[in-house]
Amino acid sequence: MNMKNWILIFFLLAILCLDVNAQSKTGLGIYTDRDVYVSGETLLAKIYTPESNPSKIVYMDLVNQYGTRISGVPLETKNHQASGYLQLPDSLSSGIYQLRGYQKNTAEKVKIVREIWISNRFDGFEKNNPMKKLIGSESEPDSLTHQIKIDNLNPEYVAGTVIDADIQIEESILDKIDGNLLVAVAQTEPSFAPATFKVESSGTMEGLNEVKGMILSGTVTDKTSLQPIENSIVYLTIPDSVPGFQYYKTRTDGRFYFLINQYHVQVQAVIQCFGSTATQRLKIKLDELYAEPGTKPKYTKQAIPEALKANITRNIDVVTLQKIFSQEKLKVISAPAKKQETVPYYGKPTQTVDPQLFIDLPDFAEISRELLPGVKFRNYNNEPSIRVMNSSMQNFFEDPPLVLIDGIPIQNMNIIKSMGSSEIDRVDICQSERYYGDLRFPGVVAIYTSKADYSKIPESDQLIHIKLEVVQPPVILADPPASEPNIPDLRQVLYWNPSEIAQNKLSVKCIASSISGRYKLSVRARLKNGTIIYSEKQFEVK
């Protein structure tokens, strides 16, 4: 064996070792503003994602004791860090919950879980005594550092006074910090120490990297033969006044994918496909939108400490009062401005008709005959058909047009035949041969219903309605309420900045609220080697 071969082996082994090393430092972490909540409150969180993962979407889920996902939200990462909030449902029963963070492409392999306590606002904690604590393999523990110092923080503050603390970061560690700091001043309960751990498994298949946005995927199969269908066109519609639309031609394995990246509020989506013949029946199976619960977590029973009981009782009152005084915790920063579509995907309509401006007509055949120029809808032998005029050629297209109800394509004209004027808000007509990607539409008839609830289109194996949680817009902590003698300041989180820029000296200024108790100023950072460091100091508000 010559020298060249030895050098080659050496380099290959070095690359392999580097890769293994890179994978061992995940730098995954999930942190919340507090550890103890009351149902109906808003939870704030920051998630660190691994440097090695190119996905820019991280999911934060609330999971109950039985491993069931209660709610969740996708967050957009910047520099492998994301922050957001979760509205805790009012109906949650008291007990331990898991806050789960993961990226969909590696969800099968690794998730980070943080334990939190949530008390129901109405039944308190009585039913959960003793409480169940999570048992899990502890993650790489965060390192308490002395290189981040918190100064000028008094041990006690009076409600309504200004807290003005300094944070000093040593030069030696400043260069090693990766991204932004998480700085928070919030109520704390030392008697409740939440567990945080990584759930790792030996999953092999990696999902798609969600680099540009969330990805919705699934498979189309033949309902009879159960075989995947190739080249079947799957449509995704987001019904709206200007509907969102995408399509995907399935691969040989029947798979399809949609990128969801233009929405910042929860949206309803419709996914559908049509058989190539009238008799062919297809079935769409969507992939799980969220990570599987995995193995059921293990718990151990512990008595609820008296201090925690007192904290819960006080917080239930605080949250009730917050609701009474309508004190909001967060202020939404306007979502990143994205160019909104003004022209629908089927193009600028040649004509738009509002049937309600005319005499009431009983069905669509009458409407098309009397009001819709260049639209021929016939119902001979109870077999409805529709054609649109090609304005440039002055004849009717031979093929049926694209017919939409509230933006959703339909092929069964029986759905529209009974629609009268009162049910229709407007009809857009395109009298030209339209193209969208590789799709050809010989004219378009887009019907927008008065109810706009697309209830006319039933769900089936070929048509699925889903509610999509989309990437959350950025939020900041709301300002303290204006100081008025009869209105208490009910904030439990006095300061929350998940994107504090790391520098030698930082100042944290906030006002102590009317809620007495123990509070904590904490500073957290991730180092470039993946280690998460923190420094914290407690004080009391009286």
Place this chain on the structure above:
Amino acid sequence: MINKIFYTILFLLAFSLAARLSAQENMNRNWDSEKIKGTRQLPYPLYHGFPYLTKNWMPGEIEFNSGEIVDSLNFRYSSYKDELVYFNQAINTQITIDKSDIKGFSFVDENGSHHIFRKFFYNDFMKGYHYFEVLSEGESDLLVYRKVNLNTVSPYKDERGVLTNMEYVPEYRYYFYTPEKGFTGVKPNQMGLVSKFVKTDQKLIRKLLRKNKISITDESGLVKAWKAIEKEGYKVVF
């Protein structure tokens, strides 16, 4: 023996790499790319002259309002209809891309010249959005509207022997443009260009052109002259 070990290691490394690559779900290329919206382009009548800017379909780059940039298409600009037409190979159709979706496009023509077109709103006799070619960018941009008109001419027999009296005639129009002040037309000759400046500057500009030996007889002369004038800091009067 050593060779056996070497090849075994190589095999294991190759296997590990293949496993890592296959662990990631494969995707079609450009699966999430812009889906182009448009209408079928009907063929233009065959007259003398040429309705397009280029003879051939040119590869280029289209920038959409959504921010998406598509650089894998062959297209050509129809000067006659002020439309961008692309050929969809998958469905074998010429499609006029919706103007409302496009921000601009660029391509290199058969002669190697780089053309950059931007969509502007022209608020005058031809009110609406039009594609203008950007000849020079600066404080004031020099633009050209590459219009081809269908004019009536003396009757002639076309390629098929049909008697006709129409002809495609290029009638390009040049403009200075700033986002604040809008458009002002400029004729592609010395007098036309010089008249776009204040009276006190006109003599100096003529002198500058003489000194640089720039004569404005065509588009390239206009661009060259404007660049020389702009360099000296003279401002266009809108």
